[in-house]
Amino acid sequence: MTMKDRIKGALREPLIHFLIAGLVIFLLFAWRGYGVDPASRTIIIDEAQVSRLGKSFEQTFQREPSPKEVDGLIREYIKEEIYYREALRLGLDSEDPVIRRRLRSKMEFLAQAKLDSVRPTDAALQKMIDANPQKYAADxxxxxxxxxxxxxxxxxxxxxxxxxxxxxxxxxxxxxxxxxxxxxxxxxxxxxxxxxxxxxxxxxxxxxxxxxxxxxxxxxxxxxxxxxxxxxxxxxxAASKPKLADVRQAVENDWRAETMEKREEEAYNVLLSAYDIEIKK
Missing domain, CATH: 3.10.50.40 (Chitinase A; domain 3)
Structure with missing residues (x-):
């Protein structure tokens, strides 16, 4: 199989579509300054923003924030936004290794999230059971x-x-x-x-x-x-051969762990193929 054929095959993977879309969105926000104009001195707190702050609070504390807590959330958001814009204005986001690593982690998280939605076929799971029945047999x-x-x-x-x-x-x-x-x-x-x-x-x-x-x-x-x-x-x-219906979750977890690294590597190679790498000595 040629490299061209391998790339074509990889491009049919849902994970690759997701990563490419994520990369486009990432680059768009980078070009637009992450949606923030560092030169602007205006911070707008609208209803949608307050709602997002409230939902984030609910996810953390499993309850709605009180009016006093909402005021506190707004103050913290304003403080964060001011520091964020000032950091952009000073160019602190440029060539910062910590920020680079965080952005890489976010891209890898996007890939991880997409991998979690991929479902293996019953044939693939059954093959894993057949290869190691004692691992999944309760008895x-x-x-x-x-x-x-x-x-x-x-x-x-x-x-x-x-x-x-x-x-x-x-x-x-x-x-x-x-x-x-x-x-x-x-x-x-x-x-x-x-x-x-x-x-x-x-x-x-x-x-x-x-x-x-x-x-x-x-x-x-x-x-x-x-x-x-x-x-x-x-x-x-294994005293008796385990049935897929009884051990599906355990086998699927193992399948996901085994295929994760391979799929991430395939996704990265597709992105890598779009770059020209020059190593100057």
Whole structure:
């Protein structure tokens, strides 16, 4: 497939249409000075603006603002608008790395919002279930060993896990490693629900995600409410094949997470193709 064909295919994606429309709107507002004339000394507070302020308040506090609170909202808006215009007048928005990052974040948020509205086909979801049925089966059963590490900081936890994995590869006795915890170090043919009761939802999700890992090999770490754990899965089996109708939301969440990065990359590449990049040395 040629680059031209790939671009044509990508342009048919709803996400791409959304991003292009968002970019046009973004550039239009940039050309118009974000709808504000920095030279103007007139600030108009009309009924529509007051309504927007009130709705924003309602979304935050789940109630309508009082007349006194509306007055406060208007005063804060005027103060913000004055500082905003003065900042534009001083050119503080030009080449400011913080503002650039915020604008990038807004564009990525637009892409994220559009991705959330994309729905996978039943065939795509069923394929995910077929590839890993024990992950979605409520009655899946596991046999595993776990080594607990009392660490929550990602860097410290990662370093501890790597050190332990290295010891395990060297043949160290796994039962002598790790920190003490009240939950069992080993479980045999235990249903998912019981594992979740003892270790928590985060641990159970991590266990399910590693169900296809090589059996009898130490993997991880995965998290729990206690800290982190290294796992050695000895067996994983779904007692019955899960039905899509029963696990649709869980499978759709996984599908969205797996396809998010790919779709964002495709959208960015379409926008990138419209630019000429010159790197001068």
């Amino acid at each position: 899946a059963r596991y046999s595993f060993d776990q080594i607990y590490l009392n660490a929550f900081d990602p860097e410290i936890a990662g370093s501890k896990a790597e050190a332990l994995l290295s010891k395990l590869k060297s043949g160290a006795d796994w039962q002598s490693l790790g920190d003490n915890l009240s939950v069992p170090k080993s479980m045999d043919d235990i249903p998912r629900s019981e594992i979740e009761r003892q270790f928590g939802e985060e641990f159970t999700k991590g266990l399910s995600s590693l169900a296809d890992a090589p059996k009898n090999s130490w993997v991880g770490p995965i998290g729990s409410g206690f800290g982190i754990h290294l796992l050695r899965i000895r067996s994983a089996a």
